Amino acid sequence: MVNVAIMGHGVVGSGVAEILIHHKERIDNSVKDDVNVKYILDLRDFENLSYSDKFVKDFNIILNDGDVQIVAEAMGGINPAYDFVKKCLQAGKSVVTSNKELVAAKGAELIRIAKEKNVNFLFEASVGGGIPVLRPICQCLAANEITEISGILNGTTNFILNKMIVDNMDFDSALRLAQELGYAEKDPTADIEGHDACRKICILATLAFGKHVYPESVYTEGITAITLGDVEAADTLGYVIKLIAHTEKLNNGKIKASVRPTLVSRGSIISGVDGVFNAVLVNGDQTGEVMFYGKGAGKEATASAVVADIMDCAKHLKARKYLFWEEAEENYVDSSDNEFGKFYVSLKSNDYGKMKNSFSEILMDNEMSFVENKYQNTISLITQPISKKDLLNKLENFEDCEIKVLHTMC
Amino acid sequence: MVNVAIMGHGVVGSGVAEILIHHKERIDNSVKDDVNVKYILDLRDFENLSYSDKFVKDFNIILNDGDVQIVAEAMGGINPAYDFVKKCLQAGKSVVTSNKELVAAKGAELIRIAKEKNVNFLFEASVGGGIPVLRPICQCLAANEITEISGILNGTTNFILNKMIVDNMDFDSALRLAQELGYAEKDPTADIEGHDACRKICILATLAFGKHVYPESVYTEGITAITLGDVEAADTLGYVIKLIAHTEKLNNGKIKASVRPTLVSRGSIISGVDGVFNAVLVNGDQTGEVMFYGKGAGKEATASAVVADIMDCAKHLKARKYLFWEEAEENYVDSSDNEFGKFYVSLKSNDYGKMKNSFSEILMDNEMSFVENKYQNTISLITQPISKKDLLNKLENFEDCEIKVLHTMC
Numbered sequence: 001m002v003n004v005a006i007m008g009h010g011v012v013g014s015g016v017a018e019i020l021i022h023h024k025e026r027i028d029n030s031v032k033d034d035v036n037v038k039y040i041l042d043l044r045d046f047e048n049l050s051y052s053d054k055f056v057k058d059f060n061i062i063l064n065d066g067d068v069q070i071v072a073e074a075m076g077g078i079n080p081a082y083d084f085v086k087k088c089l090q091a092g093k094s095v096v097t098s099n100k101e102l103v104a105a106k107g108a109e110l111i112r113i114a115k116e117k118n119v120n121f122l123f124e125a126s127v128g129g130g131i132p133v134l135r136p137i138c139q140c141l142a143a144n145e146i147t148e149i150s151g152i153l154n155g156t157t158n159f160i161l162n163k164m165i166v167d168n169m170d171f172d173s174a175l176r177l178a179q180e181l182g183y184a185e186k187d188p189t190a191d192i193e194g195h196d197a198c199r200k201i202c203i204l205a206t207l208a209f210g211k212h213v214y215p216e217s218v219y220t221e222g223i224t225a226i227t228l229g230d231v232e233a234a235d236t237l238g239y240v241i242k243l244i245a246h247t248e249k250l251n252n253g254k255i256k257a258s259v260r261p262t263l264v265s266r267g268s269i270i271s272g273v274d275g276v277f278n279a280v281l282v283n284g285d286q287t288g289e290v291m292f293y294g295k296g297a298g299k300e301a302t303a304s305a306v307v308a309d310i311m312d313c314a315k316h317l318k319a320r321k322y323l324f325w326e327e328a329e330e331n332y333v334d335s336s337d338n339e340f341g342k343f344y345v346s347l348k349s350n351d352y353g354k355m356k357n358s359f360s361e362i363l364m365d366n367e368m369s370f371v372e373n374k375y376q377n378t379i380s381l382i383t384q385p386i387s388k389k390d391l392l393n394k395l396e397n398f399e400d401c402e403i404k405v406l407h408t409m410c
Numbered sequence: 411m412v413n414v415a416i417m418g419h420g421v422v423g424s425g426v427a428e429i430l431i432h433h434k435e436r437i438d439n440s441v442k443d444d445v446n447v448k449y450i451l452d453l454r455d456f457e458n459l460s461y462s463d464k465f466v467k468d469f470n471i472i473l474n475d476g477d478v479q480i481v482a483e484a485m486g487g488i489n490p491a492y493d494f495v496k497k498c499l500q501a502g503k504s505v506v507t508s509n510k511e512l513v514a515a516k517g518a519e520l521i522r523i524a525k526e527k528n529v530n531f532l533f534e535a536s537v538g539g540g541i542p543v544l545r546p547i548c549q550c551l552a553a554n555e556i557t558e559i560s561g562i563l564n565g566t567t568n569f570i571l572n573k574m575i576v577d578n579m580d581f582d583s584a585l586r587l588a589q590e591l592g593y594a595e596k597d598p599t600a601d602i603e604g605h606d607a608c609r610k611i612c613i614l615a616t617l618a619f620g621k622h623v624y625p626e627s628v629y630t631e632g633i634t635a636i637t638l639g640d641v642e643a644a645d646t647l648g649y650v651i652k653l654i655a656h657t658e659k660l661n662n663g664k665i666k667a668s669v670r671p672t673l674v675s676r677g678s679i680i681s682g683v684d685g686v687f688n689a690v691l692v693n694g695d696q697t698g699e700v701m702f703y704g705k706g707a708g709k710e711a712t713a714s715a716v717v718a719d720i721m722d723c724a725k726h727l728k729a730r731k732y733l734f735w736e737e738a739e740e741n742y743v744d745s746s747d748n749e750f751g752k753f754y755v756s757l758k759s760n761d762y763g764k765m766k767n768s769f770s771e772i773l774m775d776n777e778m779s780f781v782e783n784k785y786q787n788t789i790s791l792i793t794q795p796i797s798k799k800d801l802l803n804k805l806e807n808f809e810d811c812e813i814k815v816l817h818t819m820c
Contacts (some may be wrong), residue, residue: 136545272682286540288708
């Protein structure tokens, strides 16, 4: 028998409990053992469940029960999850979690403890919900050197942008709709400001490149500044706007990492990722581009990924998975923003005539395509390939204009 | 030290050798052991390679060398690959392969021997080349009951159809171009008649549903009957034509499995899979729809998937992976073709006027949309949801017409 404790009985935790209990036969058959939910930790009372007898309110009951070999952390946030997970690992229990905030902030320390104690610390559900991403990157692409990862990692912002693109809905209305449908929290900051996507790209970069990437080191820009005008101009220019998380290995041993609204060419497969769906594009030196796609959130999907990790732990109680990475040196994430590529530039001015003249003189040298919106006094364009530094230098000539610069990808 | 033998030094085998030898440091670091290529089996001479000393021409040298723990089979075809692989497994060596024909035809027997001998038999590269598909299905989606899999599993036919759709190229010219570019063999039968896709959907169905599916039991239709007229009509109706391999679990314990040209709605993510790319859409009861996408062939991609399997074997020499399935009972694959759904119907007649009249009388009762091509005397349409049996009954009224019926998917 393998005994499991679940910490937290919210959306994910209750999903984990339901799958483990309602699909017990299927799971036991696959694991070839009796996978038993022994405890569920929650401060609240859950009296009318078929498994109400399993609830405990004291974490120490789980910690001190030597029969509990696997703990699923589904509380969310750093505290007390960090303290509890650390103590469980130190006590020789394997831990699985969907908590991206915890893994992004404390993963390096926790994986080190797991290694010392020869137990597993798995977190497939922390990126892409139920989409298999982390295990394929670590195992199936093991013979590759991963060079770059780009992803749509936050379903809420993708839903909002999609509503703006397809239904011409403004940002505020789309956000309200997302909240009504349960896709966005009452306080949507973590989603719309890009923090959630940032934690996930940190985890991906950490696993792909082998050194821990902390959220504070990643340039993060949300979607709150994107207007319907941007969405329409992008459409005319052949692009859709997506919140893209990106990381890339540099030749000097450092990496780049960012989260920012990005114009994605309509020809690319990732431009077709709509609604609450997520997608992760991985570039390997041998496989080329590989994409993983699916619903990135939701109770059942996320819970099923946690359960798959529990099953993996149950099958490998004595054979630790080869998952490990190190702390990075200082300035491992290159924070300079001097990229080379095509950029989206939007210029807005009350003196539209003057702006248009300067625009022709200064920016039209390379026959770029552009969109005029005389009603909103805006010119939007995609530049030819140019260094961002050179572009920003040129844009200094438009001192009276409101200027927006966004990155693009093919 | 872990000793590996590679059988076959063709496209895939040489790729495996190159990765294992040129990226040895990276691989050894990941496996935490010395992964050594001891032999390469090929009847031909390869004199000017940095690893020419490793070649042998006698299979028994590999079989009888107790130091060889892992054998990579990259010969292709059933004979002598089947005999060699069987003997290696029986001798207690783990075997990895990219040989879809072998796995589809003999996998049930080979996995049984592997289980008896407590060694691994892995074949990630047999479906989707370098795209991680099999391992994610078996491991990451382990907490799911998989209900359905659809895929674009053959890059050659997808390239040909894409050229017809995008460049208005007819089938023969597109096939010739595919051959010139090295995407199609001189004898393209296995690709264009759907046999290659059939072997792959057999492997997917086997792993997803737990019983061996043999190619002979799967309805298989290639793309040779698809005309430019079909492609254009599909486009007008909002669809693209793809060669879709499909399998689905039925309530009675049986499964459906087929390979056929299918009209895919332009709104779906799989409709954007162009060129030589492959994609596998998996439906799980918990995760919903998940898609894996990438180049499904190519030396480096396929070889890297074989190497990832070798690395997995090297890490699990004493802990066999939990991969297993059974032989199926007779008639496990439901061969009846009475599906319910929207169908594409194309009618062609020399007496266009008469056909059009009958068409309006008999088929227009449910306000279907249709495309007329008076130049080719053809009417094409998408039906409302209907059972295929009822549709075929209605079509009996068009006895003088050339009739084509294709399935659709959303």
